[in-house]
Amino acid sequence: MRIESVAHSNKATVGHAGLSLISEMARICGLDDTTRGITPMKQPQISDLDILRSLCGLIAQGKTDFDHIREFAKDSFFRDSLGVNRIPSAEILRQRIENMSCSKFESRIVNCCIQLARKTEVKPEYTTIGEGQWVRLDTDITVFDNADTKKEGAGFTYDGRYGFSPIFAHLGGGWMVNAELRPGSTHSFGPGTLNFVSRSLDNARQLVDDRLLFVADGGFDSKDLLDLLARQDTDFIIKHNLRNESKTQWLQDARALGREVKSTPDKNVYQGSLFREIEGFDRPVRMVFEVTEIKSRKGQLLLSPEVIVFSAWTSLDAPVEEVLQAYRDRGTSEQYHAEFKSELDMERLPSGKFAVNSAFLKMGMLVYNMFKVVGQDMVFAKALGLKKATRRRMKTVMRSVMYMCGRITRHARKLVLHLACPKPWYDFFSSLLMRLQAV
Numbered sequence: 001m002r003i004e005s006v007a008h009s010n011k012a013t014v015g016h017a018g019l020s021l022i023s024e025m026a027r028i029c030g031l032d033d034t035t036r037g038i039t040p041m042k043q044p045q046i047s048d049l050d051i052l053r054s055l056c057g058l059i060a061q062g063k064t065d066f067d068h069i070r071e072f073a074k075d076s077f078f079r080d081s082l083g084v085n086r087i088p089s090a091e092i093l094r095q096r097i098e099n100m101s102c103s104k105f106e107s108r109i110v111n112c113c114i115q116l117a118r119k120t121e122v123k124p125e126y127t128t129i130g131e132g133q134w135v136r137l138d139t140d141i142t143v144f145d146n147a148d149t150k151k152e153g154a155g156f157t158y159d160g161r162y163g164f165s166p167i168f169a170h171l172g173g174g175w176m177v178n179a180e181l182r183p184g185s186t187h188s189f190g191p192g193t194l195n196f197v198s199r200s201l202d203n204a205r206q207l208v209d210d211r212l213l214f215v216a217d218g219g220f221d222s223k224d225l226l227d228l229l230a231r232q233d234t235d236f237i238i239k240h241n242l243r244n245e246s247k248t249q250w251l252q253d254a255r256a257l258g259r260e261v262k263s264t265p266d267k268n269v270y271q272g273s274l275f276r277e278i279e280g281f282d283r284p285v286r287m288v289f290e291v292t293e294i295k296s297r298k299g300q301l302l303l304s305p306e307v308i309v310f311s312a313w314t315s316l317d318a319p320v321e322e323v324l325q326a327y328r329d330r331g332t333s334e335q336y337h338a339e340f341k342s343e344l345d346m347e348r349l350p351s352g353k354f355a356v357n358s359a360f361l362k363m364g365m366l367v368y369n370m371f372k373v374v375g376q377d378m379v380f381a382k383a384l385g386l387k388k389a390t391r392r393r394m395k396t397v398m399r400s401v402m403y404m405c406g407r408i409t410r411h412a413r414k415l416v417l418h419l420a421c422p423k424p425w426y427d428f429f430s431s432l433l434m435r436l437q438a439v
Helices: 019-028 048-060 066-072 076-082 090-100 105-120 193-205 223-231 247-257 320-328 331-343 354-380 394-402 423-437
Strands: 003-008 127-129 132-141 162-164 167-171 176-180 212-216 235-239 259-263 267-276 285-297 300-314 406-411 414-419
Touching: 003 423, 019 048, 019 076, 019 105, 019 354, 019 394, 019 423, 048 066, 048 076, 048 090, 048 354, 066 090, 076 406, 090 354, 105 176, 105 193, 105 354, 127 320, 132 193, 132 331, 167 193, 167 331, 176 193, 176 354, 193 212, 193 223, 212 320, 223 235, 235 320, 247 267, 247 285, 247 300, 267 320, 285 320, 300 320, 331 354, 331 394, 354 394, 354 423, 414 423
Parallel strands: 003 414, 132 212, 212 235
Antiparallel strands: 127 132, 132 167, 167 176, 235 300, 259 267, 267 285, 285 300, 406 414
16 A cells, blocks of 8 residues: 555654655656566566665665665555555565566666656756856766675775775765675776666666766776767766876976966966877867965975976866866765765675676665756755755755654555654655655
8 A cells, every 4th residue: 555645643653754755756767677588487476676765665764785674674654655565574685686686676776766867856956167068977987895804706895995896886976876786805997887887877868858977086087088078978077097197397388388376485386288199099088177286285395396286177168167076076976975874874794795786786876866846846845944055965865864764554545654853844754755756
């Protein structure tokens, strides 16, 4: 059964009312249809639908271990709010997810994210540089610290920690279009990165009609990647990896080709651009730079100036300072990683098998995007008493909506969700639920 209506109540309540929104979005994104044909068993006692919806309910509460399902074994609110028939045991949940990880389950979850964005009409943020407008696609790796474990694929990462190095791709505003779990020792531009970028661009183009702006750090500085972006007619800003280039030579070039944008007794800053030939390319590629010459620190003159060089490849014909600022805005994507790891508690993956953790990561990606749908509506709701913002953190969505107390009653063969909350929050929740039910 599914919840048919919502009522306002002042009585004692139990359960997390936000799970009803997760249930509706699971239906909207096609998760129910995704489960068809995954488990070859004939009429299993617990369906794949029950398995995946229960897992979504756990992740939405920041519970990322299969054993957490035990506390909901006899919880009728958890069952009814998610629209499941039977709640699986921890052993069955773990076993069935392991079986699903051997199928094409992960690619189906990515398609669910695309369908969810389309049907809920999620709007990405736009980036304006010069006279043009783009939707940025930030791609980067992060570190999942899984120290003191013996999980398959875990290894020492680039910063010396022990765990995994998954790679993510976010549209402007934080919508995750792709995610992939990778062994901890994998470099940013390791095996499969080109395929990941290509799939991410394809997924993004299914959601936006505007031009994409691919943004990445120096770990993705590769001739092959620049060639891929050129062939797909995609604009880009990719930090240049200096490798063994002389910083002294860079300072000389900056003085000759750039302009001085800041001059103090302590330092000089130069900005500019130049074009470099790349083997195999028909024409030179533009590179913007900012070179800082530090002459003294804390009033103490240095024997020789310290030179700090920042440079980036770009296809944009825009003012240097705007291109540099557009790259630095990618720091927001680091916040998306932090929210995914800490506020959804996805960092410590639950299984010892790499394939299972990879499938679990994809489910986390789907729930993360569900929260983005709720967060977008919270931004436009002005009566909630929240500070004005362009986006809402996962923590705010979880505390304000997912953890909202409610109780479910049965009347006339229908389920009614009763909410105990201030009137503005009731109006917001009920209107969002009705909007989702109408899709």
